[in-house]
Amino acid sequence: MPPRKTAKTPAPKRSRNARTPAVQPVSVVTGGAGFLGSHLVELLLSRGHRVVVIDNLVTGSTDNIQHLAGNPDFRFIKQDVTEYLYLDGSVNYVWHLASPASPIDYLELPIQTLKVGSLGTHKALGLAMSKGARFLLTSTSEVYGDPLVHPQTESYWGNVNPIGPRGCYDESKRFAEALTMAYHREHGVETRIVRIFNTYGPRMRVKDGRVVPAFVSQALGNKPITVFGDGTQTRSFCFVSDLIEGIYRLMFCEHATANQPCNIGNPHEMTMLQFAQEIVRATGSKSRVVHKPLPQDDPKQRKPDITRAREILGWEPRINLAEGLVPTIAYFRSKLPV
Ligand code: UDP
Secondary structure, three states: OOOOOOOOOOOOOOOOOOOOOOOOOEEEEEOOOOHHHHHHHHHHHHOOOEEEEEEOOOOOOHHHOHHHOOOOOEEEEEOOOOOOOOOOOOOOEEEEOOOOOOHHHHHHOHHHHHHHHHHHHHHHHHHHHHHOOEEEEEEEHHHHEOOOOOOEOOOOOOEOOOOOOOHHHHHHHHHHHHHHHHHHHHHOOOEEEEEEOOEEOOOOOOOOOOHHHHHHHHHHOOOOEEEEOOOOOEEEOEEHHHHHHHHHHHHHOOOOOOOOOEEEOOOOEEEHHHHHHHHHHHHOOOOOEEEEOOOOOOOOOOOEOOHHHHHHHOOOOOOOHHHHHHHHHHHHHHHOOO
């Protein structure tokens, strides 16, 4: 019979996995004041981490994290992650999210985008190495460019125009993946690479130019919905809570291939015309579609193959588009002038 547990003989603290310390884990989140970053920070706090956010607020905002300000486990440092990162004390996990992520942002900030993907990733990896921490890079489906393989599997090397307007983002993330693997191979840093597909939810900036804020704010104002090109290009939209859960599981995944890139996204694919119709339905809008020129190098199709995430993480999205649009639309309604 096992010994009875009494107050004097507490059960030993058990780690969730071999790396999770019995003491409180410490996570650093670069870009933690952004859309995805702020949701990740909330999840980490709710799962017992101490969290340090580093963000230069170029595209992030303190609005996304101000509700965490009184939390003793939360700390915010306003800093550009391309500069040397020094932190006192232990760090167990580095989550490197910092980067502009909307096509109009990286068109406006091409050099900062390239710098954060290259120099910023270098500094974040250096921090992880010096602390013996595990490192996770948020890469992107943009590494597949305008894909010739559909749906996109992680083994596909992509079709990217390095000198086009999206090249600054695509190539900085491709470089970041290469640097991450180099730190893994040369320095033995434990690394994870997630390739994030289109994601939506509360805290996207109303004017960030991406299709979800654009269509929802146009629909809520009963203004024309601007479909670029003929609207036959496809995307697949993942709700933010699903995405963050997938990223979290990847960081803690102990599978033998966990250091290889892993797609996280929702495989439900639709054309931009279908998406416009869905937004009109979900908002009850009177808006009509107008067509605008298709931006250069706009990928014609995008849909993640998530076989790998299913197998190694036991993950798949749970929130369908109609469900995810409810809090998303409510959020944009609260941000738009009445
Ligand atoms: N798009 C559109 N109207 C807009 C904004 C975007 O039709 O007002 C299209 C864009 O051309 C692309 C898709 O929506 O085909 C998704 O664009 P987004 O900027 O959200 O991200 P991307 O997936 O291209 O990185």
